[in-house]
Amino acid sequence: MRLAARPVGQPRPGDWEHTEEPVGEPGEGEILVRVKYLSIDPAMRGWMNDAKSYIEPVGIGEVMRAGAVGEVIASRHPRFAVGDHVSGAFGVQEYCLSDGRGVAPADPELAPLPVHLGTLGMSGMTAYFGLLDIGRPEAGQTVVVSGAAGAVGSVVGQIARIKGCRVIGIAGGERKCRALVDDLGFDAAIDYQSQDVRKALREHAPDGVDVYFDNVGGDILDAVLTRLARGARIVVCGAISQYNNTEPVKGPSNYLSLLVNRATMTGMVVFDYADRYAEAVRQLAEWRAEGRLVSVEDVVDGGVSAFPDTLLRLFRGENHGKLVLAVAGG
């Protein structure tokens, strides 16, 4: 699936072109990977824009960038053998030739393959480092996370619970909100579709919000800003509400609450923590094995051609947990 056009606003299927090409043979030091699952992420929207960001945009005509897991089916690389399962930025395609850079083992005995894209993949890394390094929650503090039913948010909330915090999730729809409390152990959930977020925060966070992990931006960020506790930390991880904007991004009108509350708002990009991924995977896998961290994956069948529709599900808030596209069967 190659990028064919730079979308304005919401992407459309015609922004990509599905091409069929012969699969190459690995050269010396390369592997050929059969892709099994693709990670579908809000950040993909940003990669389609021709703008300075934390990563190069995908070029027109290039294979659309995507994290993935797959199986090595041919190898001339000393670190990888045929039959190994691996994760890496293999792109939206069925086969990928790779020189092994950025490729990590994905042990199917440790967890099902889609979990290596979610809790044990970039989503889990983002949650782990964003919450613990930037948010620095302390036991007894109140942590709020938006996009709470999503791949990152669901892990953020559960880590905060493990750390002894009171956790409030903000998500869209009653079903998602119920699952946060019933299945993931959140203390409370706010349905932004049917509830007044400010009012609900007043009720659920009477002493203010110590850490806010923001995946959505927009009005929800503004609502949380009105409820900050003294010295609060806001982790700016994303702003899915703003990614398809054709108008300028809505800045947080209530940002002067940072001044009143001596609070801080900090951006994070998970790639900066690459040298500590192993630490995070070990810890997350341990919590998962102990049953303290539940992985939620939303696996969509349909293969590479279903990619555009699947990506759009994210922006409609239809996914529940980590959105994964199955390419060639598990």
Added chain:
Amino acid sequence: MRLAARPVGQPRPGDWEHTEEPVGEPGEGEILVRVKYLSIDPAMRGWMNDAKSYIEPVGIGEVMRAGAVGEVIASRHPRFAVGDHVSGAFGVQEYCLSDGRGVAPADPELAPLPVHLGTLGMSGMTAYFGLLDIGRPEAGQTVVVSGAAGAVGSVVGQIARIKGCRVIGIAGGERKCRALVDDLGFDAAIDYQSQDVRKALREHAPDGVDVYFDNVGGDILDAVLTRLARGARIVVCGAISQYNNTEPVKGPSNYLSLLVNRATMTGMVVFDYADRYAEAVRQLAEWRAEGRLVSVEDVVDGGVSAFPDTLLRLFRGENHGKLVLAVAGG
């Protein structure tokens, strides 16, 4: 000068009432201060609003809050003698009875009295702690300050120079900008009234902005956000462009630059540093004595009745340096 009404938008003279009342006698543990100079600050606008903030609003009918310096003319307090000069929150009035809390000596030999409201007063404290503790500039880095010709900004820029940084000031008008470079040693100045701030920042900060000390908010904050260096620190000290708004505050549309650049935006309130004021005064007075830190005061005559007009000068950007209202002659 008592607060008579809560202004909507820009304050008007009728928002205060000038009353004449007999001067009281100090009781046991009290002093009577004859006020000589009043500190005129943007923050005063916020104190007039009936809203949760970092300090209680001034009540209707109460003397308008103001920092001031004056002379002790009667004392029943062990720490203060008649003839001592002191600074404190004496309010917009000619005489003030005080129990001595929050009152500090203001040695006229160390510096002229208005300087005790500016460089050696709350403005200097704000610059010192905001820049050094929150901004954490390193030698060779680029520091940008808005409201650069004002009481806080002029000190921020000079401290950054002392610390070996490249300093760019943003101010309104050619005269102010020229003074920043010629008199205060800034490396460059941008006149937001006549220049395109983004373009000028591209020119003067080609490697990006490491520290931004924001006194103004609004469009200038948005412009600086487009030029952040990796790991930049934004100090949110004020937002004078937004204080008289009757519409909601303009949030920074470009706040996602925090994410792209792993940057941080932190609010500060000088009162949190009260236990370190002495350290700052000592250091600032030393730099001043060495001629490395120039104090700029804009002293307006006219007494208490000139207070409303004088405050409005701030919002019209008419002051140059620390705005001070002389009450009873120096």
